[in-house]
Amino acid sequence: DTEVTQTPKHLVMGMTNKKSLKCEQHMGHRAMYWYKQKAKKPPELMFVYSYEKLSINESVPSRFSPECPNSSLLNLHLHALQPEDSALYLCASSQFPDEQFFGPGTRLTVL
Amino acid sequence: LAKTTQPISMDSYEGQEVNITCSHNNIATNDYITWYQQFPSQGPRFIIQGYKTKVTNEVASLFIPADRKSSTLSLPRVSLSDTAVYYCLVGDGSNYQLIWGAGTKLIIKP
Numbered sequence: 001d002t003e004v005t006q007t008p009k010h011l012v013m014g015m016t017n018k019k020s021l022k023c024e025q026h027m028g029h030r031a032m033y034w035y036k037q038k039a040k041k042p043p044e045l046m047f048v049y050s051y052e053k054l055s056i057n058e059s060v061p062s063r064f065s066p067e068c069p070n071s072s073l074l075n076l077h078l079h080a081l082q083p084e085d086s087a088l089y090l091c092a093s094s095q096f097p098d099e100q101f102f103g104p105g106t107r108l109t110v111l
Numbered sequence: 112l113a114k115t116t117q118p119i120s121m122d123s124y125e126g127q128e129v130n131i132t133c134s135h136n137n138i139a140t141n142d143y144i145t146w147y148q149q150f151p152s153q154g155p156r157f158i159i160q161g162y163k164t165k166v167t168n169e170v171a172s173l174f175i176p177a178d179r180k181s182s183t184l185s186l187p188r189v190s191l192s193d194t195a196v197y198y199c200l201v202g203d204g205s206n207y208q209l210i211w212g213a214g215t216k217l218i219i220k221p
Contacts, residue, residue: 004154031207042198042211043155056207090154096204099145102154 004103006091012109015081021106023074023091032074033100034066035090043090049074081110115199115212122218129186131215133199136180141203144175144182149196149214158197159184186217194219 004025013019023032031050035043048056049068057066063085065077074091086109092100116134123129135144143162147155159166161173161182172185186193196216202209 033207042214045208048207050207088152092154099157099160100155102156105152105154107152 004091004093004101006089006103006106008106009104010107010109012111013078013081014111015083017081018077018079020078021076021089021091021108023076023103024072025093025101026072027093027095027101028071029093029095029101030071031094032068033090033092033094034064034074034076035092037088037090037105047076078108081108083110086110114210115201117197117199117212117215119213120216120218122220123189124220125190126188129189129193129217129219131184131186131197131199131217132181133184133212134181135199135201138179138201139203141205142201143204144173144179145200145202145209146171146173146184147198147200149198155198189217189219191219191221193217 149155199212
């Protein structure tokens with residue numbers, strides 16, 4: 001299984017809602033990532049988990065809260081988001097940092 | 112951290128060879144160069160990685176001169192399905208932080 005899956009594919013939420021994005025990989029990769037991508041821009045790194053421990057937090061606002069329940073799963077909890085947080089959220093995993101396997105992304109719209 | 116510069120867009124025709132060059136003047140000794148491809152509304156896909164000289168795989172070649180201040184991704188005999196955005200990244204990977212270029216939108220015409 002060489003796939004990274006993400007759910008949901010699309011999410012529309014209000015600014016007072018709480019929602020979660022989910023990511024799963026079964027390749028035994030040691031690192032998992034969350035990226036945010038705005039239209040016509042490259043992905044921006046948000047968080048990196050290495051061996052289930054948060055190793056990088058790129059100064060992301062606290063309204064985004066990552067969680068890594070086990071080596072195969074990665075969640076991103078969302079609360080009190082702003083309209084400017086609307087974007088494609090990408091999950092990736094890797095054994096080596098340079099060759100990351102990306103999921104299809106969750107298209108998030110904040111109203 | 113190294114910064115990369117690549118053309119915003121390129122056009123070519125089916126069956127042609129396409130070369131996309133990335134500039135990374137401040138590349139560090141331990142940095143590798145990696146290229147990803149991204150289709151609309153999909154996650155990026157790893158294409159190729161190299162450190163110096165030339166690397167080739169089943170889909171592309173990567174040429175890196177001796178000074179490593181630039182690199183060229185070569186796509187042989189492109190087809191319409193190669194229309195995508197191509198990103199050049201540099202980084203040593205030790206801290207999982209890679210610097211993404213702005214991306215080159217490649218459009219292949221029939």
